[in-house]
Amino acid sequence: MKRIMAKAMQLRCQFGGGQRKVLNGMTAASTLAELQEAIFLLTDVPVHVQKIMSGFPPKELDISKTDAVLPDIALRSGDTLIIEENNENKPKIISAEIKEESANKTKLLLPKLVRKVVPADNSCLFASLSFVILSDTSFSDDVRQLAASCILQDPETYNEAFLGKSNADYVDWLCKKEHWGGAIELNVLSRHYEVEINVADIQSGRIDRFGEDAHYKNRVFLLYDGIHYDALAMEENGAIAQTTFPTSDHNKQIEALQVAEECKKQRQFTDLAGFTLRCLICNTPLKGQTQAQEHAKQTQHMNFGEV
DSSP states (O other): OHHHHSOBOOEEEEETTTEEEEEOSOBTTOBHHHHHHHHHHHHOOOGGGEEEEETTTTEEOOOSOTTOBGGGGTOOTTOEEEEEEOGGGSOOOOOOOOOEETTEEOOOOOOEEEEEOOOOSSOHHHHHHHHHHHSOGGGHHHHHHHHHHHHHTOTTTSOHHHHSSOHHHHHHHHTSTTSOOOHHHHHHHHHHHTOEEEEEETTTOOEEEESGGGTOSEEEEEEEOSSOEEEEEEEETTEEEESOEETTOTHHHHHHHHHHHHHHHTTOSOOTTTOEEEETTTOOEEEHHHHHHHHHHHHOOOOEEEO
16 A cells, blocks of 8 residues: 555656656656666666766665665655666676587587567467476467456456457457467456566567556566567576576566577568558458557458558
């Protein structure tokens, strides 16, 4: 209750050679850890190398107590934070020789976050979550049915105002495999599995976090290209080594954004506002997600192809 009633704080960040941006979402009840995460998402400066200064002349903040609330570290609404990278905390780059074993040269690959592509069959969201949570895409139908069951069992939360249609109608709609899952299902399944679901959006370069207010201990990652979801997993020496990560590990969010950025450079996304579609049932030409949704509402046609 205190967090809900806490007064909002207006903060600005100066970083990257003079860039200034408003830092939203902070209140007098926000902790230093929450501030550092928000700074990372705004500036791309990783938490472990952040140097935060405020005041005039600028004075470095004590960031040793991450559970301290912002007023306790002398921050006030209206302050401008100067964000720099602390080079002393950056990892040292160490050159390494590749050792030769029995005349065969083997280079061990460092663990990295990679894209795990799932089928584009209208169940990509459920297949991706099946992979990162249950370690196997084959449970996608079960995950879809689980989401439908959770919605059906809680008609008070998932009411017509929330769903855009009656609870029963929405559940019937969701159970049909030709329909896609989205933000509603991400919220539902985050609550059920008690895990924060982070979705890296390729086009916008942002991370949408489902379940972030619940303070779950673990998070998983998905990649979204505008119409399709894939899983993100840690790969080590060519094999998937890990799909669930502690929420305290902010470096994985950096890696997820790096994967999204690389995909964006390769134009591996769909511009929902500008892409051209054709209804594969009646051949009506359409432009963008809005026209496609309106056409589906009027005709019940749900099968589209990108032109």
